[in-house]
Amino acid sequence: MEKKLRDYGVDEVHTGLGKTGVIGVIRGEVSGNNKSIGLRADMDALPIQENTKLPYASKITGKMHACGHDGHTTMLLGASKYLAEKRNFKGTAIMIFQPAEEGLGGAVKMIEDGLFEKFPCDEIYGIHNTPNGKFGKVGICKGIAMAGAAFFDIIIKGKGSHAAMPHQSKDPIVIASNLISQLQNIVSRNLPPLESVVLSVTQIHSGSAYNIIPENCTINGTVRYFSEESYGIVENRFKKICQGFELANDINIELKIRKVFDVLVNDFELSDSYMDAAEKIVGSRFITRNESPATGSEDFADMLKHTKGAYCRIGHSGTEPLHSPNFIFDTKIIPVGASILAKIIEERLPKD
Numbered sequence: 001m002e003k004k005l006r007d008y009g010v011d012e013v014h015t016g017l018g019k020t021g022v023i024g025v026i027r028g029e030v031s032g033n034n035k036s037i038g039l040r041a042d043m044d045a046l047p048i049q050e051n052t053k054l055p056y057a058s059k060i061t062g063k064m065h066a067c068g069h070d071g072h073t074t075m076l077l078g079a080s081k082y083l084a085e086k087r088n089f090k091g092t093a094i095m096i097f098q099p100a101e102e103g104l105g106g107a108v109k110m111i112e113d114g115l116f117e118k119f120p121c122d123e124i125y126g127i128h129n130t131p132n133g134k135f136g137k138v139g140i141c142k143g144i145a146m147a148g149a150a151f152f153d154i155i156i157k158g159k160g161s162h163a164a165m166p167h168q169s170k171d172p173i174v175i176a177s178n179l180i181s182q183l184q185n186i187v188s189r190n191l192p193p194l195e196s197v198v199l200s201v202t203q204i205h206s207g208s209a210y211n212i213i214p215e216n217c218t219i220n221g222t223v224r225y226f227s228e229e230s231y232g233i234v235e236n237r238f239k240k241i242c243q244g245f246e247l248a249n250d251i252n253i254e255l256k257i258r259k260v261f262d263v264l265v266n267d268f269e270l271s272d273s274y275m276d277a278a279e280k281i282v283g284s285r286f287i288t289r290n291e292s293p294a295t296g297s298e299d300f301a302d303m304l305k306h307t308k309g310a311y312c313r314i315g316h317s318g319t320e321p322l323h324s325p326n327f328i329f330d331t332k333i334i335p336v337g338a339s340i341l342a343k344i345i346e347e348r349l350p351k352d
Contacts, residue, residue: 001043001073001097008081010095014118018110023119024095026083029351036092037348038121038307039341040300041076042069042101051325067322068129068329071337073097075127078338083345091349094119103151103260107299116306123270124309125344126300127337129329131322134315136336138278139288142271145311146264147198147224148231149297152257154179154242159251160215170251172217173206179245179253180204180219186237191230198224198295199234224295226263261297267308274310277343281336296322314340 005013005024012025050057050064058064065071080095096115100106130139156179158172180201187197199221206217225231235257242253272289279287291313300311314337316330 001077004077005080005095008077009084010080011084017113017115017118018099018106020099021106021110021113022097023115024080024097025119026080026087026093026095028083028087028089028091028093028349030091033090033349035122035349036094036120037345038094038096038119038124038303038309039076039079039345040096040098040124040126040303041072042098042106043073044069044100044102044104044106046102046323048323048325052328054328064325065329066324066327067102068327069101071129071329071331071334072127074334075337075341078334079341079345082338082342088351089346089349090351093345093349094121096124101299103149105260105299107302111302111306121307123348124303124307125270125274125341126298126303126309126311127341128298128311128313129333129337130313130315131318131320131327131330132315133317133319135317135330136282136286136333137288137315138275138282138286138312138340139291139315140266140271140275140310140312141291141293142266142268142289144226144263145266145291145293146298146301147196147226147261147293147295148259148263148301149261150223150225150231150235150257150259152221152223152238152255154219154256155254156217156219157252157254158215158217158249161213163211163213166213169213170249171213172215172251173213175245175249175251176204176206176217176219179241182241182245183238186234186241190233190237195230196226196293196295197230197234223257224297226293231259261299262301262305264298264301264311265304266310267304270308271310271312273348274312274344277347278312278340280347281339281343312340
């Protein structure tokens with residue numbers, strides 16, 4: 001990454017923010033304009049074994065670019081190459097290559113390392129692929145655009161026994177199955193029907209043999225929400241339900257629930273500016289300016305808390321979902337995405 005940016009003639013290249021983050025600084029015509037605009041791409045993988053059989057499939061066991069972040073990085077590299085060569089703008093472009101977006105707090109770590117103090121941005125823009133079979137379709141949701149997210153870990157500390165003598169146990173698997181059922185009622189029985197919250201249990205771990213009732217069982221999952229009030233209700237119910245199961249079963253339950261992503265809020269004016277720029281690349285019939293909010297989450301939201309900006313999606317061929325071992329990123333959208341990112345710089349930092 002660092003070498004590519006230097007080869008492209010980027011004015012400054014900085015490393016180490018957020019541990020493995022990379023920043024490129026490209027100056028256009030500076031005289032008369034001190035404005036800076038940030039462009040951000042994520043560049044991490046997921047703990048998934050790839051099944052695509054592509055010639056460029058991951059060679060690392062259990063690791064895969066199943067969300068297209070390698071494609072986003074390539075788009076930003078393409079925009080960097082073009083902007084460094086043409087310099088058809090007045091001001092400064094800040095190219096932000098962010099690690100650890102997938103729930104590991106990469107944006108926060110870069111911010112804590114002084115991202116916006118060292119590289120102030122008046123505006124910031126991001127982009128994400130969408131495998132919806134609609135090549136080159138670019139859309140944006142103004143205002144609240146993506147959900148906030150919390151991860152939870154529940155450890156049920158029961159009592160183990162021989163499987164032939166279950167009456168001597170406090171079976172954490174049975175308790176876990178009942179607890180999961182109660183968790184699934186939180187949204188439907190505590191929140192208004194039109195309030196969007198998604199609660200998903202995604203992992204359950206317990207046991208070591210056919211004939212042993214285990215001591216403990218762990219439940220993990222995620223909560224997606226669009227308002228702090230809704231999240232507060234869900235978090236409170238989590239605590240109350242776990243306390244109730246402790247009392248009813250005479251056991252201990254350890255609950256850890258933590259926010260990982262904030263709600264992503266797009267600036268209304270800059271959303272339109274972003275789509276104006278994209279329209280010049282793909283044409284008006286490929287632009288959607290009023291997408292519905294997405295229940296997925298993005299830590300680009302943390303950057304938008306520090307500076308205004310917008311985050312859009314670009315469609316491509318193929319319909320295997322994100323985070324699937326069969327997901328295939330359509331490489332044909334790379335020049336399209338790169339062109340859109342470069343165009344927003346030229347449009348928002350015009351030379352004349």
